[in-house]
Amino acid sequence: xxxxxxxxxxxxxxxxxxxxxxxxxxxLIIREALFGISRFSEFQKRLGLAKNIxxxxxxxxxxxxxxxxxxxxxxxxxxEYLLTPKGRGVFPILVALRQWSEEFDEHPEEIATILVDKExxxxxxxxxxxxxxxxxxxxxxxxxxxxxxxKQGGRVTA
Amino acid sequence: xxxxxxxxxxxxxxxxxxxxxxxxxxxLIIREALFGISRFSEFQKRLGLAKNIxxxxxxxxxxxxxxxxxxxxxxxxxxEYLLTPKGRGVFPILVALRQWSEEFDEHPEEIATILVDKExxxxxxxxxxxxxxxxxxxxxxxxxxxxxxxKQGGRVTA
DNA sequence: TCAAACCAGTTTAATAATGCAACCATCGGA
DNA sequence: TCCGATGGTTGCATTATTAAACTGGTTTGA
Numbered sequence: 001x002x003x004x005x006x007x008x009x010x011x012x013x014x015x016x017x018x019x020x021x022x023x024x025x026x027x028l029i030i031r032e033a034l035f036g037i038s039r040f041s042e043f044q045k046r047l048g049l050a051k052n053i054x055x056x057x058x059x060x061x062x063x064x065x066x067x068x069x070x071x072x073x074x075x076x077x078x079x080e081y082l083l084t085p086k087g088r089g090v091f092p093i094l095v096a097l098r099q100w101s102e103e104f105d106e107h108p109e110e111i112a113t114i115l116v117d118k119e120x121x122x123x124x125x126x127x128x129x130x131x132x133x134x135x136x137x138x139x140x141x142x143x144x145x146x147x148x149x150x151k152q153g154g155r156v157t158a
Numbered sequence: 159x160x161x162x163x164x165x166x167x168x169x170x171x172x173x174x175x176x177x178x179x180x181x182x183x184x185x186l187i188i189r190e191a192l193f194g195i196s197r198f199s200e201f202q203k204r205l206g207l208a209k210n211i212x213x214x215x216x217x218x219x220x221x222x223x224x225x226x227x228x229x230x231x232x233x234x235x236x237x238e239y240l241l242t243p244k245g246r247g248v249f250p251i252l253v254a255l256r257q258w259s260e261e262f263d264e265h266p267e268e269i270a271t272i273l274v275d276k277e278x279x280x281x282x283x284x285x286x287x288x289x290x291x292x293x294x295x296x297x298x299x300x301x302x303x304x305x306x307x308x309k310q311g312g313r314v315t316a
Numbered sequence: 317t318c319a320a321a322c323c324a325g326t327t328t329a330a331t332a333a334t335g336c337a338a339c340c341a342t343c344g345g346a
Numbered sequence: 347t348c349c350g351a352t353g354g355t356t357g358c359a360t361t362a363t364t365a366a367a368c369t370g371g372t373t374t375g376a
Contacts, residue, residue: 011268011270012271013263013269014185014186014255015186017255017256017258017259018186022181023180023181027180028170028173028176031170039323040324040325041324051324051326052325052364052365053363054324055326065264077373078324078372079324089261091296091297096251096254096285097171097175098171098172099250100247100248100250101171101175102171103247104223104244104247105171111305112170112305113170113302114302115301116301117289117293117295118298118301119293120290121301123290124289124300125287125290127250127254127286128285128287128288129253129283130286131275131280132275132280132282133280135275137275139246141277142274142275143274143275143276143279144271145272146270147269147271198354202353208334208335208337209355210334211335213353213354213355236352236353
C-alpha cells in the first residue's frame with residue numbers, strides 16, 4: 001500500500017474523520033466498545049483479527065482520544081479499553097452505516113440484528129437531518145458554505 | 159492468510175457497509191459524486207489519487223450498484239459516472255462523518271466548509287435518532303435484537 | 317504449590333493491496 | 347493531420363495485513 005495518503009490536514013471534515021476511523025477495524029472495534037467490550041482478548045475473539053493489528057489499532061485509537069486505558073476495574077490486574085466521549089460520538093456514524101445496509105443491501109435477510117429502542121423494543125426510525133427551524137432535509141436541500149472566507153488557493157471541498 | 163478478510167457475508171450490517179464503502183477512497187468518491195462530479199478525470203483531479211486506483215474503485219462502486227455509467231451526456235463521447243439511489247443513500251453516512259469531525263476534531267478551525275440548508279443558508283442541526291413514537295434516542299437508549307430467531311451457533315453481533 | 321491455562325502483546329515471514337510512473341488507444345478540435 | 351485531453355492498463359517498488367509461533371506476566375485450580 002504505500003504510505004496511505006493521510007487526510008489529517010485536509011480541509012474536508014469527512015476526510016478528517018476517515019483519516020481517524022476510516023479503516024475496517026477501527027470502526028468495528030468502536031462498535032464492540034459501545035457494546036461494553038473492553039478487554040484486548042475479547043476484542044480479538046469477537047472480531048477475529050490478528051493480534052498485532054489489534055495492538056496497533058487500539059494504540060492508535062487511544063492516541064486519538066477515542067479510547068482510553070483504565071488500569072483494571074473488574075479485580076484482575078489487566079487494563080481495559082474504554083470509550084471517551086469522542087468515542088461514544090461515533091455512534092451516529094455506526095447507525096448511519098447500519099441503516100444504509102438495512103435499506104440497500106441485496107441480502108437483507110442475512111442481517112442478524114435490528115436496532116431497537118430499549119424502552120419499547122421497537123425498531124428505531126431512520127436518522128433525520130433537520131434545519132435549525134425544524135424542516136426535514138434531504139441531500140438536495142443542503143449546500144456547503146465556506147467556513148469564514150475562502151482563503152487564496154483554498155479549494156472548497158465537501 | 160492475508161487476503162484481507164471480507165465482511166461481505168458477515169451478519170452485522172455495519173460490517174457489510176464497511177465492506178462495500180469502508181475504504182478511504184470510495185467514501186470520498188461518493189462525496190464528490192454527490193456534488194455533481196461525474197467524469198473520471200474530474201474525480202482524479204479533485205481527489206488526487208492514482209488513476210489505476212480510481213479505475214478499480216469506480217468499477218467496484220459500479221459493480222455494487224452505487225454508481226452507474228451513463229454513455230455520454232454532455233455531448234462528448236466519453237462516459238460518466240452517476241449515483242444510483244443506493245449511492246445517494248450514503249448521504250447520511252457522510253453527514254455523520256462530517257458532524258463527528260466538527261464536534262470532536264482537535265483543529266476545527268482547519269475545517270473549510272459548513273453544511274447548511276439551502277433555503278436559509280444556516281447550519282443544519284445534528285443528525286437525530288428517534289423511536290417510532292417520537293422520543294429522541296441516544297446510544298444508551300438503544301439495544302440490538304435478533305432479527306427473527308437466533309440460529310444455532312449464530313452469534314449476535316452489532 | 318506447581319502446572320496449566322489465560323492475557324496481552326511482539327516477532328517473523330508470507331501474501332495482498334497501494335502508489336507512482338510510464339505507456340497506450342481513442343476522441344475532439346484546430 | 348497533429349496535439350492535447352480522456353480513460354484507462356501494465357510493471358514495479360513499497361507497505362499493510364495476516365496467521366502462526368513465541369514471550370513473559372497473571373490467574374486458576376487440583
